[in-house]
Each structure stands twice: as C-alpha cells, then as structure tokens.
Amino acid sequence: MELSVLLGVLVFLLIIGVPVAFSLLGATLVTFFMMDMPAIAVFQRMAGGMSIFSLMAIPFFVFAGELMHRSGIAERLVRVAEAAFGRSRGGLGQVDVGASMLFGAVSGSAIASVSAMGSTLMPMMRERGYDADYAVNVTSTSAVCGLLIPPSHNMIIYAAAAGVGVSIGELFVGGIVPGILTGATLMVAAWLVAVKRGYPKGEFPGWMAFLRAFIMALPGLFTAIIIVGGVLGGLFTATESSAVAVLYTVAVAALLYRSMGPRAFLDAAIQAVKTTAMVLLIIGSASGFGWMLALLEAPTQLANLITTVTDNPILILLIINLILLVLGTFMDMSPLIVITTPIFLPIVVGLGMDPVQFGVIMMLNLGIGLVTPPVGSVLFVGAAIGKVKVEETVKTIWPFYGALFVALMVVTYVPSVTMGLVNLMR
Amino acid sequence: MRVFANLLSFASRSLLMLGGIGLAVMTLIIGWQVFARYVLNASPSWSEQASLVLMIWFVSFAAAAGVKEGFHIRISAFADSLPGRWPNRLQLVSHLIVALVGAAMAFWGGELIMRTWEHTIPTLGISRGFAYLPLPISGVLIALFALENFLEQLNPAIAGDAES
Amino acid sequence: GQADRPLYSADAHVADYPTVQGVEAMARMVEERTGGRQRVKIFAGAQLGSERDTLELTVFGALDLNRVNLAPLNSIANETIVPSLPFLFSSIDHMRASLDGAPGQTILDALRPHGLVGLCFYDSGARSFYNTRHPINEPDDIRGMKIRVQNSDLYVGMVEALGANPTPMALGEVYQGLVQGVIDGAENNWPSYESARHFEAAQYYSLTRHVMAPEILVMSKHRWDRLSGEDQAIFQQAARDSVPVMRELWDARVADSRERVLASGVEANEIGDIAAFSNLMEGVWDRFVVTDVQRRLVEDIRNLGGAA
Ligand code: NA
Ligand code: NA
Numbered sequence: 040m041e042l043s044v045l046l047g048v049l050v051f052l053l054i055i056g057v058p059v060a061f062s063l064l065g066a067t068l069v070t071f072f073m074m075d076m077p078a079i080a081v082f083q084r085m086a087g088g089m090s091i092f093s094l095m096a097i098p099f100f101v102f103a104g105e106l107m108h109r110s111g112i113a114e115r116l117v118r119v120a121e122a123a124f125g126r127s128r129g130g131l132g133q134v135d136v137g138a139s140m141l142f143g144a145v146s147g148s149a150i151a152s153v154s155a156m157g158s159t160l161m162p163m164m165r166e167r168g169y170d171a172d173y174a175v176n177v178t179s180t181s182a183v184c185g186l187l188i189p190p191s192h193n194m195i196i197y198a199a200a201a202g203v204g205v206s207i208g209e210l211f212v213g214g215i216v217p218g219i220l221t222g223a224t225l226m227v228a229a230w231l232v233a234v235k236r237g238y239p240k241g242e243f244p245g246w247m248a249f250l251r252a253f254i255m256a257l258p259g260l261f262t263a264i265i266i267v268g269g270v271l272g273g274l275f276t277a278t279e280s281s282a283v284a285v286l287y288t289v290a291v292a293a294l295l296y297r298s299m300g301p302r303a304f305l306d307a308a309i310q311a312v313k314t315t316a317m318v319l320l321i322i323g324s325a326s327g328f329g330w331m332l333a334l335l336e337a338p339t340q341l342a343n344l345i346t347t348v349t350d351n352p353i354l355i356l357l358i359i360n361l362i363l364l365v366l367g368t369f370m371d372m373s374p375l376i377v378i379t380t381p382i383f384l385p386i387v388v389g390l391g392m393d394p395v396q397f398g399v400i401m402m403l404n405l406g407i408g409l410v411t412p413p414v415g416s417v418l419f420v421g422a423a424i425g426k427v428k429v430e431e432t433v434k435t436i437w438p439f440y441g442a443l444f445v446a447l448m449v450v451t452y453v454p455s456v457t458m459g460l461v462n463l464m465r
Numbered sequence: 466m467r468v469f470a471n472l473l474s475f476a477s478r479s480l481l482m483l484g485g486i487g488l489a490v491m492t493l494i495i496g497w498q499v500f501a502r503y504v505l506n507a508s509p510s511w512s513e514q515a516s517l518v519l520m521i522w523f524v525s526f527a528a529a530a531g532v533k534e535g536f537h538i539r540i541s542a543f544a545d546s547l548p549g550r551w552p553n554r555l556q557l558v559s560h561l562i563v564a565l566v567g568a569a570m571a572f573w574g575g576e577l578i579m580r581t582w583e584h585t586i587p588t589l590g591i592s593r594g595f596a597y598l599p600l601p602i603s604g605v606l607i608a609l610f611a612l613e614n615f616l617e618q619l620n621p622a623i624a625g626d627a628e629s
Numbered sequence: 630g631q632a633d634r635p636l637y638s639a640d641a642h643v644a645d646y647p648t649v650q651g652v653e654a655m656a657r658m659v660e661e662r663t664g665g666r667q668r669v670k671i672f673a674g675a676q677l678g679s680e681r682d683t684l685e686l687t688v689f690g691a692l693d694l695n696r697v698n699l700a701p702l703n704s705i706a707n708e709t710i711v712p713s714l715p716f717l718f719s720s721i722d723h724m725r726a727s728l729d730g731a732p733g734q735t736i737l738d739a740l741r742p743h744g745l746v747g748l749c750f751y752d753s754g755a756r757s758f759y760n761t762r763h764p765i766n767e768p769d770d771i772r773g774m775k776i777r778v779q780n781s782d783l784y785v786g787m788v789e790a791l792g793a794n795p796t797p798m799a800l801g802e803v804y805q806g807l808v809q810g811v812i813d814g815a816e817n818n819w820p821s822y823e824s825a826r827h828f829e830a831a832q833y834y835s836l837t838r839h840v841m842a843p844e845i846l847v848m849s850k851h852r853w854d855r856l857s858g859e860d861q862a863i864f865q866q867a868a869r870d871s872v873p874v875m876r877e878l879w880d881a882r883v884a885d886s887r888e889r890v891l892a893s894g895v896e897a898n899e900i901g902d903i904a905a906f907s908n909l910m911e912g913v914w915d916r917f918v919v920t921d922v923q924r925r926l927v928e929d930i931r932n933l934g935g936a937a
Contacts, residue, residue, distance in 0.1 A: 052562065055555045056544040058537035060528070061566045068569055074634070079573045079580065080691035082600055086577075087682045089524055090517040090596070092799050095495070098488050098520070195804050198826055200674055202645050207804065207826045273810025275499045276802055282495035308485035316484070316527030317538060323524075333676045334637060377674035381644050412540075419538060430542045506773060508796040510785045580689060583743075585704045587781050588797060593685075593704075 042335045045070040049328070053413055059429075063324035063414070067331050081327045088326020089319045092278055093192070096151035097318060097420060099281030102311035103288045104158015104424070107259065109307055110292030110299045115256040117163040122249040128240045129233020131164050132173070133226055136181040140222040141267075143185015148192070149409055149417045151277060152182040155284070157424035168239050171425045172432045173232060179421035179432075180439040181225050183406035187218030187399060196373050197398045200380035205394045212464055213395040213457045217403060220456060221446040228442035232435075258291045314423045318416060322371075325414045329370040333378060338366050342382040352390045356451050359383055360404055367408020371416070375405055396457040400450055407443050410436075473613055476606060477533040480526040487523035491516045510588045518586070518596045525599035532563060533610040553618065560615035567607030574600030635668035636852065638694035639683040641675040643824065647882050648696050648844050649673045651751050651875030655846070658867035667860055669694060681780075688744040690851030698753060699842045700781045708739035710917050711926045713842035715787050716907035719934065721755065724841045725876070727930045735926060737845075745847040748868035752879045755838035759822060760814025761807055764898045765835035767905050768792060777803050777815040786913045787839065788816075791906065800825065807831050816840075820879075823886035834890070834897040837906055 048069050052062035064081065071078045107113040120134050127133065138160065143152035157178045164174040186193055189211035198205045243249075253260075265287055266280045275283055292299040332338070345358050363383075366375055380401070387397045409417040412429055418436075422429045450456055498512040531537045544555040577597045584593040638656070640649045649671060656669035677683055680697040684705070687695040702709040711717070711732075718724040727733060728750040737747030758765055758776065765771045772792035778784035780797050788795035796812050806812040807830035814831055816839070822828050846868055853861065891897060900906070918924060 053540055054543045055559060056539055056541045057559045057562050058539040060537060061563045064566050064569075065562055068566070077689045077691050078569065079576045079689050080686050082570055082573050082577055082597075083682070083685055083689070083691075084678070086521050086597055086600060087678060090521050092513060092517065092802070095491070095516065095520060098523075099492065099495075102488060102492070190805050190808070192801050192805065195801065195826065199824055200643055202643065207829055270809060274503060276798075276806060276809075276811050278802070279495055279499050282492050283499060285492045286496045305482075305485050305489075308488045309481050312481065312484035312488050312523055312527045313531065313534075313536060315488075316524050316531055317536060319520075319524045320528040320531070321538065330677060333672065336670075374676045377643070377676045422538070428541075429538055430540050502775065502794070502796065506775075506794055508775065508794055510782075510795060510797050513797050513799075514780065580744075581685060583705075584685075587704050588785060590782075 041070055041074055042332075042337055044073055045328070045331055045335065049413070059413060059419075060320040060324040063321070063328045067324070067327045070331055080330075084327035084330045085323040087323075089323035093148055094150065094319065094322065096148060096278050096281040097154045098311050098315040099285050100151060100154035101158050101314045101424060102308060103262070103281065103284040104155065104162075105307035105310050106285065106288040106292055106299070106304070107159055107262075108162050109303050110288070110296055112256075112259040112262075112288065112291060112296070113159055113162055114166075115252070116159065116259045117166060118252040119249075119256045119260070120163065121167065122244050122252050126240065126243050129169075129230055129238045130240075131160070131167060131169060132177050132229035132233050132238070135160050135164065135174070135177045136184075136222055136226045136229055139178060139181035140184040140188065140218070143182055143188060148277060149182040149185050149406060150420060151281060152185045153179055153417050153420045154424070155281070156182070157421050161421075161425045165425075169233075170236065171427045172435050173236070173238075175418075175421040175425035175427050175432045176436045176439050177225070177229050178425075179410045179418045180436070180443060181222060182417050182421075183403070183410060183443065184218050184222045184225070186402045186406040187214040187221060189214055191402065193372055193376060193402055193405075194398060196376050197380060197401060200377050201384055201394050201398065202381075205398065209395050209461050209464065210398050213399050213461045214402065215460060216456050217399050217446070217450045220449060221403065221443065224442040224446045225439060228438040232438050258295055262287055262291075314420075317423045318420050321414070321419055322416050325371060325416075328414070329374055332370055333374055338370070338375060338378045339382065341366065342379055345386065353452075355386065355390065356392075359387065360400070360447060360451060363401065363404040364407060364411075367405045368411045369414050370408075371414070372405045372409065375408075376401060393454070393458055393461075395461055396450075396454055399457045400447070403443070403447050403450055407440070407447065410443075411440075470613065473533065473609060477530045477610070480530040480606070484523040484527040484530070487519050487526075491519045491523075494519070514586055514589045518589070521596055522599045525603040529567075529603040529606040529610065532567070532607050532614070535614075557615060557618055560611050560618060564608045564611035564615065567604050567609075567611055569604070571601045571604030571608060574604050635670045636693035636848075637677075638669050638671045638696070639675075639677045639687070639692050640671060640673045640696045641680045641683075641698075642673060642696075644673040646673070646820070646824070647875055647878040648751055650878050651871050652694070652696050652846060654874040655867045655871035658870055659864055662863045662867065663860060667856075667863070684745075684847075687847060687849045688851075690849050693849050693852040694748075694846065695849075696751065696844060696846050698844055700779050700784070702740070702845065703781060703783060705743050705745075706739050707920060708736050708922055708926065709845075710783060711923055711930070712736065713783055713840060714917065714927070715839045715910045715913060716903070717927070717930060718841045721752075721841065723930075723934045724843065725752070727933050728843055729872075730929075730933060732926050732929045732933070735922070735929075739922075740847060741850065744850045746850050746853045748846045748848055748865060749872050751844040751846065751872065751875045753842060753844045754818035754820070754879065754883055755836075756816050756818050756840045756842075757835060757837045758814055758816045758839070759827065759831045759834040761810070761831045762813055762833065764833050764896060765837070766898065766900060767902065768909060770835075771814075774813040775811070777806065777812045783913070783917055784840075786916060787910065790909045790913050792909075803827060804830055819883050819886040819890065823890050828890045828893060828895050832895050834895055836897060836899050837903070839906065 049066035067081050139156045161174040194210040198207045494512050494516045502508045544552050578594040581593040642648050681701040686692045699709045740747045775794045775796050776788050777798045778795045785795045
C-alpha cells in the first residue's frame, strides 16, 4: 500500500511536469505523512545524500571543464583530437568512449568520469557538428565502463556485502575484460549512429600540422597526466584530483595563456554551481526516496519473487538481471548492492556461478541504472553539462542501451569473459 | 509587485554569486588538504567536513535560484502534448507543488536545525545545525520563487509590468 | 499508525556480522516474550545511511532502534568519550566488567536527555594499527605515517600524539587509499580489518590494542515513551540477554578473522613495551576528560581492575 503510494505519486508528479527533484521529495513526503513518520527525516536524508565526499568530483570537474572551455584550453585539445581521429566518421565519438573508459578506470567513479569527460569533450563535439544528444549519450553510457575496469569502489562494497571469500583483487581482475567488452560494444553503437547521422569525416592535416596542434595543446594534455599520475602515484585520491584539476587549469589559464580575468573565472564557477545544483538536488532527493524504498523492503520483496517463478537456470539469471535493472532505475547503486547481494548471491552460487562473476554482472547491471531515468545520476550530469533535456536525450539513447544490454548478456551467460583472467590468477 | 519581483531577481543572482564563491573556496580547501598532507606532512583534520558543509550550502542556494531561472530537470513531454489550455493548467499545478515542497523544506529544515543544534560536527567544532541552515533559507526562497512563477503564468501582464 | 508497525532497526555492519546477529537474537526474544505484540525489522549494511545519519534519524523517531559504535555518539553526549579513551582498559575482560557494571549504566543513562535510550553494550574488540610499510614496535615506527582515522576529534588527537599524521577519510576510500599510497595505514579490530578487506592492501598488523570502545544498542526515546511499562521491561531484559549471545559470536568471529587474515600472509606482531605508547596519551586524556562525571567514570573503571 505505502509502496504503491510512493511510486504512484512519483509517476503522477513526473508526468504532469513537476521537476524530478521536487517529484521525488513530494512522493517521499506524502508517504511519510501516510505512515505517520517525522517528515524532518526526508530533509535530513536529502542533506545527507548531497554531502558525500566522492560527489565533490561533480562540481570540481565541471568547474575545470568550464575553465578549459572559457580559457581556450579546450579548443586546443579539439584540434589535436581532430588531427588524430578526424579521418574516421564519428571519430570523436570513439575518442569519447576511449577517454571515458580510461578516465573511469582511473577514478573508479562513473559520476567523476561523466563530469570530467562531459565538460571537456561535449563542447568539442558540438563545435565539430555532432548533435548534443549524441555527445551526452556517448559520454554518459561509456562512463559505466569505469565501474568495471579497476579500481571501482562499488566492487569493494560488493565484496563486503558478499561476506567471506570474495577477494577485491579477484573482482578487480574479473572486471577488466567485461569493461573492455562493454567499451567495445559502445564504440560499435557510437560508430553506427555516427554513420547513420552522417557526422563529419575530416582530412588528416599532415604530420607537421598535427605536431603543431599537439605542442599548442600540451599544457591542456598535461591535466590528464597530472590527474592519472597523481592518483596512481598516491599523491591524492580520485576525488581530490578533481580539485587539483581546477587549480591547475586556473594556473594555466591565468599565467600561461593569460586568457581569463576574474569575471570569467567567477562566471565559470557560477555555471559549475548551477550544473551541480541541478544534479545534486536530484541525488539528495533520490536519497530520501531510496531510503523509503529500502524501509518498505521493495528490493527484498521483488527479489524474493524469483524463487517462486521458475527453476530454469537461464531464466533465473535473466530474471535476476531484469529485477536489478528495474530496481536500478529507481535507486542508487550502493544501497542496492548491500540489499540484494545477500538475496541473489546464494541463488546464483547454487546455479554454479562464481561470486566474482556475479559481482561483475551486478556492477554492469546497476551501472546501467545510473543512465536510466527517473533516477539516473550519471545521465543527469551528462544532460546538464550537455545542456540537453533528459527526455530529448533518452529518445535517441536506445542504441547505447542496446549495446550495454548486449554486454550484460554476454557477461551473464559466458563465464569465461569474467573468469578467464581470474582463473589464471588462482 | 515590481519591488517584490526586483527583490526576488536580486536574491536569485546573489544566491548564484554566493554559490560560485563557495565553490571557489571549496577548491582552495581541498587544494590545501592535498598540499598540507604531502608538503607539510600534516593533514588538516577539518578540511573534509568543512568542504562537505560548504557543498550543502552552495547546492541548496543554487537549487533555489534554479526554481527562479527554471533550470531544474523536468519531463515536459506529456504535458506539452495535451491540447488547448491543459499544458498551461498543469504548469500552474506544478508551480504550486514546487512551492509546497519549498514550504515543507523551510518548515522541517527549521526543525532539523533545532533538533541538532546541540550536536557538534567533529573536527570542525561547530553545531551540526550549520550544515542544515541553508535548507530553511532555500526552502523559503523556493516557495517565493515558485509562487512568483505561478503568478506570472496566471497573468503574464503582471510579470511584463514587473520587468519593465 | 506508528504503534502497530514493527520497530525499524539500523546497523552499519553487513548481515552476517555479530552485531547484527546480536540484535536479531534480541528481536527473537522480544517477539517471543510479547507474544508477537512487538516485532523488530533489521536493516543491515548501512542501507538506511551511515551511523551518524541513522543516529540522528533515531533521535527524530524516524528509526526506532540503532546499533552504532560509540564514536558518533561522542559529539552528542560526552560521557560516551570515556570508554573510547586510549589505553583505558587493561583487557577485554576489564572492558566487559566495566560496561556490564555501574560505569556502563551511567553511560547508557546519559543518553536519555539527548532523545536516546541506551539498551546495552556489544563488543567491538580491541583496535590496533595496520599499515603498508613495516611492523610497528615502538612509537618511532609510526612517526610520520599517514594514518586514516574516523571523523572524530579523539582519534585525530590520539594519532597526532603518537607523532603520526592523522587523515580523516570516508571508510569507502580507505582501501584504494592504501593501495595507491595516499595513506600508509589505518586502525581497526580483527573482524573489520578482514571484512573491509584492508588486509589485502596493508600487510602489517601491530597489536597496539589502543582503543576498546564498545558498540551500543539504542532505542529512540520517541518510541520508548510509547511502549507500555511491561514492554519497556521486556525490551530492556531482552537487550541484556542478547549480550552474552553476541559476545560468543564475537569471540568466534575474532578468532575466525584472525586465522583468515594470518593465512593470507599478514604479518602480525605483539608490542613489547606498550607503556611507550600509552605514556604519550596524557595530553589526549587531559583534553577529552573535562567534566566531573567523566572523571568519576574513569576512576570507577580503573577501580574495576585497570592496571594502567
Ligand atoms: Na574504475
Ligand atoms: Na536509474
């Protein structure tokens, strides 16, 4: 009863056009009143859901991206990327997938990846004639790869929830091939859509021109080296690296290129704050909403359905995936990992699946939830940075969902994709 | 009415300005955290909590301004596809609901502060209430901005007058 | 309405952890002894939020029961600082005797004015330092190391007093921080060292046993006041009765985790001269033991068998 009110009010408010954050808050408040619970908790969850250290990557990377854009650093990067990949149709789309995979690999956070790549690559792609929705779709969906390619803090949560005997080291190794596979299916989707839309195909400008562009862009390219090197070298955490990126960009813009005054700096900060507020207000509101879902035991009830439906192993795996996909559209990753792992893991282990493989399935599956409305924080960050309405981008995102789903099915039904490397290690 | 509208748009611009400054300060705090840990070999214990509190502040402020500027993510496809005056009517309802949620945020955000005022934030030594202080402030402004949007939608002439 | 729904109970540890099973044992007894009139639903694994967040929700009455570590209570009621003081207890038995006795009751009672009813203490064993570099035998060995601490002034002060560099960091970032070298070490008990998988990244576990702060089970005063006197007594007794159940599970878990971790190649070492560490704590004690109630608690606890 409470559950249907919670979901019903949410859907109603969304349909009549109430902003997503206020729809989530409204639905949660109504349910709180109905259950005679103190509404003060809704706003405590909202504030709590917004003040998480790793979420700071959003304002910082968006800020850094705005600064790069306004100072001309981004423009110099475009020329290099264009010189290097301009020959193939939709080449920047491939660059985007590859860069997001690498960045997600280093940061371990899909949010950080879409914030950083969105802020630098999306303006680039738009200037070269790519549609904004395409840029958003490619960047958001390929951020999911970062959850699979190590490191990934969600895998650490899974290992703890799975209990004894699942090693984080093995999970990390297990995620490598599935992560690359997911990137590959997305690259295919990006290429197909680019061909269909007739995106530009440039000429290679020659080695001299390429070299010139490369040298001009070096200070910008160095941002990536600082972030990756700093994180791998233990100088700072992935979250801290986003603040370092801002400080470095300010230094380059102000001292080297002398292209920015204090006013432009403040404008960049304000734009970053707007984008952050748009997304974090939803993440905070969704946190209260997800709290209520957990309290009403929605994930548990749905998950318990499975044993009553079928005993066919192939179907069971499919249903588990579908349940996770549905839950992932409404709730964030970490609570879902904690709640559903103890329910699903014994079932799949009973079917002979290795807990490492199931962990990778879960990462990919719940990662897809991060790019699906109504609660899809990664897609929202992408849409906010790309300045496209979520509903517009969702209209054309299907090929990319398709690519993710193909990867999910392969990872689910072909154990060796995950376990090949792991078994070598054992 | 005009004074009221001018006041609100001043409030909205100020909120964004404060938010931008807040983000700049947060950047410096985390930069200092990295610098102090590596160069001075002394991590500031307050930096993580300080930047988290700052983030609630600037997100809440900018979120309020977002109601005024209309930049919050919403799904308008269904409402827009309806015939006649329906899109307009649903828009009015939507503004009222945002105003109600804003009022709720103001009211219970205020209670949140009172109930946690005697808790302290470890490593900062200030009241936990400071972390929640922006909620009622933004709540009031969200309610006002949404009401203004409502009135504007109801009678565009008033808004036109206010802008002139 | 609120009165006929089950009591919601939060726990930050995963479902098979002894704290969760302790609350489960209590829940079974309550249900049995009230003839099913009172039921408890446990939400494990921090699915309803961090300990600090759920603690606030418990004060507001949005959650009814909560099993937390003492650390997040330190900023709410300063009596809870006492059992968290470094090198206060001389052994696990001393800790248990103190918390089962009058000092423990004083601390449980101190929570009432803050909207919480303290029901019982559970064990959290002894916390020791682990790091990625080398075994710690004397304070000089930890000097200059970047040690992750909880978001707590007491822990910051303690690590600082040892000459190390305390680095407050969210638990979720610690594993990666250890692997990449942002931090050199952290501190925790055997089961958490194992379940958070930090032993995979930090191979030296040095048994300083510097803090033996217990876990605590609290009820929202909001909900407590709505229970009949009879049910209050049943909850109180069931909580007490669950303590030995939890401790048995805990001791087994410690032994199990210890064995598992050592089997993975972790190098654990005893400390020869623990006084070299505890002598550095004088300033920390002076800073955090400030009220008469706290001083009396310290004295009572020491009288119960403290060797220090
Ligand atoms: Na990663
Ligand atoms: Na989603």
